[in-house]
Amino acid sequence: MPPVPASSSSLDPLTERPVQPEPASVPARGGVFRWVPIRSLAERYRKRITTHLIALPPGDRYLRFGHTASDEQIANYVTGIDFDRDEVFGIFNRRLELVAVAHLAYERPPQLSSRPAMVEFGVSVLPQARGRGYGARLFEHAVMHARNRSTETLFIHALSENTAMLKIARNAGAKVVRDGSESEAWLTLPPDTLASQVEEMVETYAAEVNHRIMRHAMRLEHLFDAVNEVRAQFAKGAHVASE
Numbered sequence: 266m267p268p269v270p271a272s273s274s275s276l277d278p279l280t281e282r283p284v285q286p287e288p289a290s291v292p293a294r295g296g297v298f299r300w301v302p303i304r305s306l307a308e309r310y311r312k313r314i315t316t317h318l319i320a321l322p323p324g325d326r327y328l329r330f331g332h333t334a335s336d337e338q339i340a341n342y343v344t345g346i347d348f349d350r351d352e353v354f355g356i357f358n359r360r361l362e363l364v365a366v367a368h369l370a371y372e373r374p375p376q377l378s379s380r381p382a383m384v385e386f387g388v389s390v391l392p393q394a395r396g397r398g399y400g401a402r403l404f405e406h407a408v409m410h411a412r413n414r415s416t417e418t419l420f421i422h423a424l425s426e427n428t429a430m431l432k433i434a435r436n437a438g439a440k441v442v443r444d445g446s447e448s449e450a451w452l453t454l455p456p457d458t459l460a461s462q463v464e465e466m467v468e469t470y471a472a473e474v475n476h477r478i479m480r481h482a483m484r485l486e487h488l489f490d491a492v493n494e495v496r497a498q499f500a501k502g503a504h505v506a507s508e
């Protein structure tokens with residue numbers, strides 16, 4: 266299906282590309298902005314991405330892949346991710362478990378010259394982490410990443426019954442085209458700006474720092490647990506000796 270052409274008639278004097286409105290930002294829950302650290306996942310995360318996807322129950326696998334993918338099919342899908350071309354983002358919980366993953370799959374070069382550069386978005390959030398805006402945040406982050414790489418169109422293939430996914434797309438201003446049990450959502454991306462480039466840089470850096478702090482905090486927690494264990498053993502030994 267061809268991408269939706271830009272709808273605006275006014276042109277940016279610098280880029281000569283149609284001026285697009287900024288993508289709608291994700292509505293803050295309860296009216297309060299809550300920053301969610303989103304990390305870019307490198308190739309070394311393949312195993313953890315597989316573990317995340319395999320933790321999805323059958324119904325979610327169906328929504329994510331369009332069929333109830335087996336563990337083996339999921340493993341093959343992750344093996345096939347080209348980390349040089351594509352981008353994978355993740356959200357970790359406090360125990361540093363990967364609770365949400367998004368895959369931005371860039372079309373294999375060369376892209377058709379008659380069609381704007383395009384990228385496909387796929388996402389999954391573990392059931393226990395849903396309803397916190399992670400899906401919408403990953404979408405927003407993917408939009409920022411794609412526009413900063415001069416991508417003009419973001420595309421989602423979803424089942425028509427996938428209310429949550431289609432809501433995320435519609436909220437961001439995507440055009441949803443339904444074809445029976447399947448739907449396609451197309452979002453025309455605005456050109457990048459200095460602000461969008463800086464925003465991505467700052468967000469990426471902040472997410473990395475946050476992850477390192479959480480990793481150190483976890484190590485300290487393990488260390489304190491070990492110290493407490495040793496102290497408890499000593500106390501027990503001293504008690505036995507005094508009897």
Ligand SMILES: CC(C)(COP(=O)(O)OP(=O)(O)OC[C@H]1O[C@@H](n2cnc3c(N)ncnc32)[C@H](O)[C@@H]1OP(=O)(O)O)[C@@H](O)C(=O)NCCC(=O)NCCS
Binds near residue numbers: 325329428
């Ligand atoms: C789709 C999915 C990623 C959404 O994740 P999430 O973190 O729970 O979504 P959010 O909390 O960001 O919610 C996004 C919007 O969807 C709405 N929503 C969430 N779950 C919903 C549901 N079950 N039914 C209807 N709307 C729902 C939210 O209210 C929110 O809309 P709002 O901002 O207008 O209030 C998650 O349900 C999932 O992983 N599903 C299985 C895999 C899948 O379907 N992937 C998409 C195909 S590529």
